Amino acid sequence: MTNNNLKHAPIMPIAAKPSQYGIDPSLVKKRVAEMPGMCSLKLTELFPELPPTIYPGPEGALDTLYKVARQELDKVDMSFIKPNQSVNILASHHGFTLLGGQPYAILLKATRDAIMEKTGCKDVRLRAGVGMRFRETEEYIKRYELDKYFGPGKTRGVAPVDEGIPIETEIGTLYGIKAVYDADWIVHCHHTDVREVHFHRQVDKAVKPFGMSYARIETRSTYHQNLGPRAANFTARAIFESKFVQSKFAFASFLNVGPHGVIGVDADNDLYAVNQRATFIGCQLYGKVMTLFGKIDKCIAVLDFPCPVPYVFCAGVIYANFTGANRDLYDMEGTPLPPYTWYTEAFYKKDGSPILKDIPPLNPAIKMCVHNYSWTGYPSAFFSDHIPTVVVGSEQAAMFDVEPMNIEYMSHAVIAKTTESAMDFAYKVTGTDKVIIFDGAMGGLNCSESLADLLIAKAPEVSKEVDTVLMPKWFKQRGVDISVLDKLQKK
Amino acid sequence: MKRVTIMAKVDPNICRGCRVCEKVCPVLAIHVVDKKAQTNDEACRGCANCADRCPFHAITMVKREKPFVVGVDVSKFDREKINALCAKAHFNPEQVLCYCVGVRAEEVAAAILDGCDTPEKISSRTGIRTGCTIECIQTILRLLEAAGITPKPPLADGWQWYGKTPTAWTLPEDVKKKYNSNGFYFNEDRKLLEEIAATNTEKKG
Numbered sequence: 044m045t046n047n048n049l050k051h052a053p054i055m056p057i058a059a060k061p062s063q064y065g066i067d068p069s070l071v072k073k074r075v076a077e078m079p080g081m082c083s084l085k086l087t088e089l090f091p092e093l094p095p096t097i098y099p100g101p102e103g104a105l106d107t108l109y110k111v112a113r114q115e116l117d118k119v120d121m122s123f124i125k126p127n128q129s130v131n132i133l134a135s136h137h138g139f140t141l142l143g144g145q146p147y148a149i150l151l152k153a154t155r156d157a158i159m160e161k162t163g164c165k166d167v168r169l170r171a172g173v174g175m176r177f178r179e180t181e182e183y184i185k186r187y188e189l190d191k192y193f194g195p196g197k198t199r200g201v202a203p204v205d206e207g208i209p210i211e212t213e214i215g216t217l218y219g220i221k222a223v224y225d226a227d228w229i230v231h232c233h234h235t236d237v238r239e240v241h242f243h244r245q246v247d248k249a250v251k252p253f254g255m256s257y258a259r260i261e262t263r264s265t266y267h268q269n270l271g272p273r274a275a276n277f278t279a280r281a282i283f284e285s286k287f288v289q290s291k292f293a294f295a296s297f298l299n300v301g302p303h304g305v306i307g308v309d310a311d312n313d314l315y316a317v318n319q320r321a322t323f324i325g326c327q328l329y330g331k332v333m334t335l336f337g338k339i340d341k342c343i344a345v346l347d348f349p350c351p352v353p354y355v356f357c358a359g360v361i362y363a364n365f366t367g368a369n370r371d372l373y374d375m376e377g378t379p380l381p382p383y384t385w386y387t388e389a390f391y392k393k394d395g396s397p398i399l400k401d402i403p404p405l406n407p408a409i410k411m412c413v414h415n416y417s418w419t420g421y422p423s424a425f426f427s428d429h430i431p432t433v434v435v436g437s438e439q440a441a442m443f444d445v446e447p448m449n450i451e452y453m454s455h456a457v458i459a460k461t462t463e464s465a466m467d468f469a470y471k472v473t474g475t476d477k478v479i480i481f482d483g484a485m486g487g488l489n490c491s492e493s494l495a496d497l498l499i500a501k502a503p504e505v506s507k508e509v510d511t512v513l514m515p516k517w518f519k520q521r522g523v524d525i526s527v528l529d530k531l532q533k534k
Numbered sequence: 535m536k537r538v539t540i541m542a543k544v545d546p547n548i549c550r551g552c553r554v555c556e557k558v559c560p561v562l563a564i565h566v567v568d569k570k571a572q573t574n575d576e577a578c579r580g581c582a583n584c585a586d587r588c589p590f591h592a593i594t595m596v597k598r599e600k601p602f603v604v605g606v607d608v609s610k611f612d613r614e615k616i617n618a619l620c621a622k623a624h625f626n627p628e629q630v631l632c633y634c635v636g637v638r639a640e641e642v643a644a645a646i647l648d649g650c651d652t653p654e655k656i657s658s659r660t661g662i663r664t665g666c667t668i669e670c671i672q673t674i675l676r677l678l679e680a681a682g683i684t685p686k687p688p689l690a691d692g693w694q695w696y697g698k699t700p701t702a703w704t705l706p707e708d709v710k711k712k713y714n715s716n717g718f719y720f721n722e723d724r725k726l727l728e729e730i731a732a733t734n735t736e737k738k739g
Contacts, residue, residue, distance in 0.1 A: 175666045177586035203668050204558045204583055206693050213709050215700040246717040261699050264672035268631070269701040271723025277713060281700075375717050379726060385669065389630040390730055393638070398626055398733050422634040422665060445539045445597060447581050448634040448665040521717040 046499050049089070050082040053489045056482030057143060060349040064176050065418040066439050073462040075345045075415055075480050076489040084495055085487040086303035086358055089502040090331055096304030098146050099486050105149055108305060112153035112296075115308040117161075119294045124228055126163035130293065131226035134171040135256040138234050138298065139183040140350055142485055146305045147234060147298055148187035154232050154296045154310075155193060169198040170223050172256030175448065176351070176420035177202040207259040210288065212281035218259035219282065229291045231314065234298040235321040237329045238354070240364050240372045241381040245325040246276045246521055249297065249318035253288065254279030272386040273375060283314065297321065301328040302359025303486050319523055326517045330373055331502075331509045332358045337368040338501045339408050339479065342494060343469045344430075346414045347482040351421035352452075353383075355481035358488040362481050366426065369406040373513065375520040382406060388425045395428075405429045410473035413465045414439070414456070419446040427455040431472070433465045434458050535605030536635045536661025540580040540595045544571045548592035555584035555593060557693040560667050561658045579604070579657065579664035604661050611644040619643040622680035623673075624703065624727060628735045631673040634665020642677050651678070652685045653695060671695050702727055 053076040059068035075081065087093050097111060098104040124130060132154055138147030155167050169189055171180035180200035184190050190198045201222045208221040223229070233252060237243075243251050254266055258278075266278045282288055295314045299307040301324060311317045336357075346362060348355035353363030364372060367382040380387055382403040390398045397404075405426075412432040419442060426432065434440045434456050443452045459465035470476060478491035490498070518525045542555075542564060551569035556562075563577035564584050571584075571593070585593040608616060620627045620639045627640035637660045650656045653674045657663045663670050675698045678685055688694055702724040710720040 175668060177583075202587060204587060204693060206557075207696055209696065214705055216697065217699055218696055244717065259696070260668045260671050261696055263668050264670060265699040265701075267669045268672050269676075269699065270705075271702055271719075271727050273717065273719040274702060274705075274723040277718045277720070280713070280716075375719060379719070379722065385633050388633055390626075391630065392628045392735050398628065398730055398735060424636070425633070447540070450537050450539065450634070450665070451636060522715040 046496055049084060049499050050492060050495050051085065051487070052083065053077065053081050054083045054484035054487055056347060056484050056489065057349060059416060062182060062349065062418065063178060064351070064420040065349055065416070066436070066442055070436060070438050071416045073415070074482065075347050075413070075462060075466065075478070076482055076484065078462070078466060080476065080491050081478070081480070081489055082492050082495050083484060083487045083489050084498060086332070089335070089498065090506055092506065093301060093303055093328060094306045096301070096306055096486070098142060098305040105145055108146055108149050108308070109153050112150050112308040113157055115310045116154060116157035116296060119310045120312050121158060121161045121293065124158065124162040124164050124293060126165070128164055128228060129166040129168065129226040130158055130164055130228045130230060131168050131170045131223065132230045132232050133223060133252065133257055134169060134180070134232050135252050136171065136173045136176070136179045136183065137236065137238055139180070139187070140354065141234060141236055141298070141300055142304060144183065144187060148189060150296060150298045150308065151189060151232055152192055154230060158230065166226075167193070167197070168226060169193050171198070171200050172220070172223065172252065173200065173202055174256065174421070177204070179420070203258060203260045203263055207261070210282055210285050212285045214277070214281050217265065217278065217282050218261040219257055220259055223257045224287070224291060227291070228293040230293050231295040233295065234300050235324045236300045236359065237325045238361055240325075240329070240333065241367050241384045243276055244273060244375060245322055245373060245517070246273070246375075247280050247318060248325060249295070249314060249321045250279045250283050251276070252279070253282040258282065267385045272380050272384050299324060302332045322518070322521060322523050326373060326514055327509065329359055330513065330517065331506055332360050333364060333368065333372065334509055334513065335498060335501055335505045336360055336365055337371070338505065339368070339477070339494065339497065341408050341410050341473070341475045342477040342479050343473055343475060344409045344412045345478060345480040345482070346412065346417040347480055348416065349418060351418045352414070352423035352426055353421055355417055356483045357479055357481040365479070365481070366405045366409065366430065369408065370403050371513070373517045383425070410475055411469045413469050415462050415465065419443055419449055422448045424449060424451040424455065427452050432456040433468055435462050435465045436460070535603060535637065535641065536579065536664060537601055537603050538580050538661070539598055539601040540582070541575050541578040541598055542573045542582070542584050542593050543596045544573060545592050545594070546570045548590050550590055550592070552589060554587050554589060557689065557691065558583040558587050560654065560663050560694060562654050562688055577658065579661060581664040581667050583667055604659060606641050606644045606648060606660055608640050608644045611647050615647055616640050616643040619646065619677060619680050621731060623676040624701070624731050625673070625677070626731050626733055626735060629730065632662040632665060632670045635661045637662035639673070639677065642674060646677060646681045646683070651683050652688065653678070654688050672699055676701070
């Protein structure tokens with residue numbers, strides 16, 4: 044098959060969304076994917092071994108997903124939940140940013156229905172945690188009408204500054220959000236999307252929300268300041284294994300997501316079993332795209348998605364991970380400190396140089412960042428300080444300039460009036476026509492034709508490298524038995 | 535150091551005096567008086583916690599007519615004392631502690647040397663923990679502890695902060711041994727943090 048057969052018309056990106064964290068959607072006049080010279084690649088053509096998706100899929104794909112979820116949930120033991128007891132289904136913000144948000148909302152609904160039907164329990168609530176945007180899940184609860192589905196008073200967005208509860212762990216006292224644990228049972232409803240590989244390194248990824256979106260500021264500060272870039276991941280396990288949490292944990296219900304879409308549902312009473320399977324998905328499926336992106340020699344990176352700067356997606360990889368793609372983020376020993384993490388950010392001196400000489404720089408392949416559309420709500424000045432950044436539109440620039448987490452973002456960025464002028468500027472200054480677009484295109488990725496050629500050429504060797512060289516190393520470093528691969532295939 | 539550009543504004547017609555805003559303000563700049571929240575404009579550092587947690591959406595963040603900068607000039611304090619405090623808390627003086635505002639360990643140490651003895655006073659003076667308000671509370675508590683100060687949460691029923699948590703230096707050996715093969719690299723990370731803390735950034739080259 045020639046390159047041209049693999050290059051398709053651009054996939055229309057996720058639409059701009061109304062939110063207090065982003066500009067009015069009407070101000071997003073142009074999407075970069077619509078511009079001349081852009082095309083799309085389908086991930087299943089780059090990596091034919093990727094499993095088939097339920098969503099995106101044919102008409103009725105979301106209904107199919109609901110059925111698959113119910114079938115999987117039927118296998119879970121819920122016999123200990125009594126009709127007169129209460130259950131909190133725990134959700135996290137990021138699930139709603141995946142593939143338009145509907146698949147995760149469907150899983151939440153299916154999980155609620157399964158609990159009510161199997162146990163007779165009527166008091167099933169939704170507690171949806173956040174990252175740093177305290178209203179974010181309140182917006183999602185309304186957008187996906189979960190408030191109507193769960194019923195009056197049953198849904199609540201929770202934030203890390205809300206009332207807390209101490210949790211005694213093997214390493215000392217940590218703190219959770221009180222409302223997360225205010226039921227007899229908790230159900231952990233999450234997904235396998237890798238997102239912040241720079242932070243979690245695919246170590247206990249399935250457990251992470253217990254130390255993050257379900258946790259108070261004290262715990263999150265422990266993760267990001269007290270333990271170190273790899274040891275930090277023990278925070279979530281410490282909380283999950285506490286007597287308090289174990290006394291409430293009922294089961295986990297996960298949306299199995301790959302970089303190309305939803306591939307299934309995994310529900311289990313054993314969270315560590317889910318975690319092992321999630322580790323496989325994270326390392327093999329996402330690891331291939333991540334490794335492929337590491338082969339890009341130079342490019343313009345475009346942000347064009349309704350999410351904060353580091354979280355905009357391209358083929359399941361977030362921009363923050365692309366800024367670290369010059370290192371193998373899955374290699375725990377070869378990359379003790381990724382180019383971007385908060386620990387890394389902390390280790391830069393006042394003169395802009397790193398405290399230690401061997402701290403890796405942000406991905407030098409990114410010659411310029413065109414910020415066409417992205418949200419506030421995450422401290423992002425480190426990116427504009429280290430990567431030349433053009434922000435489209437004075438309204439967007441003004442929004443960043445007063446946002447509490449981004450007071451200095453525009454101190455390092457320049458403003459272009461239009462998307463066209465921003466891209467022209469980037470082409471002229473960088474001298475490259477390779478463009479990678481982080482716009483959440485479903486099932487594939489949007490990029491320039493020149494970059495598409497490079498990715499098509501490199502994909503086969505990357506696939507082989509991940510399967511035969513990298514994945515055995517990655518699994519060994521995590522203490523994960525590689526036979527999980529066989530078990531998954533049998534399943 | 536922080537450029538303070540916005541402040542909280544309460545709509546008294548919507549406010550029901552529930553006190554959530556009081557409980558989440560990291561600089562104690564908002565109080566409920568006669569069942570209505572009232573802000574202290576000068577004290578507000580513009581983090582937006584009150585606006586983002588108000589159950590009734592009674593608070594909005596508005597642009598200040600006259601933005602101002604808060605911060606501590608570290609050059610006015612004894613460098614050796616700053617360095618000693620940072621070292622005791624296992625920080626490099628130039629290490630960034632607040633990812634939103636960019637406050638470094640040396641500035642927090644200087645604020646403590648200048649008499650700030652609570653997280654709230656330190657946030658007010660330096661701007662630390664007035665961005666996301668999530669990630670840097672432990673760094674403040676560690677530096678206060680290094681100075682021999684054990685602060686108490688500011689309100690009896692407040693949610694500002696509850697207490698100090700484990701660090702790389704307090705992890706039990708048996709726990710590390712039990713879980714080390716799972717990819718946590720406890721001792722290696724502790725060594726990295728110690729190397730960072732011990733590096734003299736004042737030397738050129």
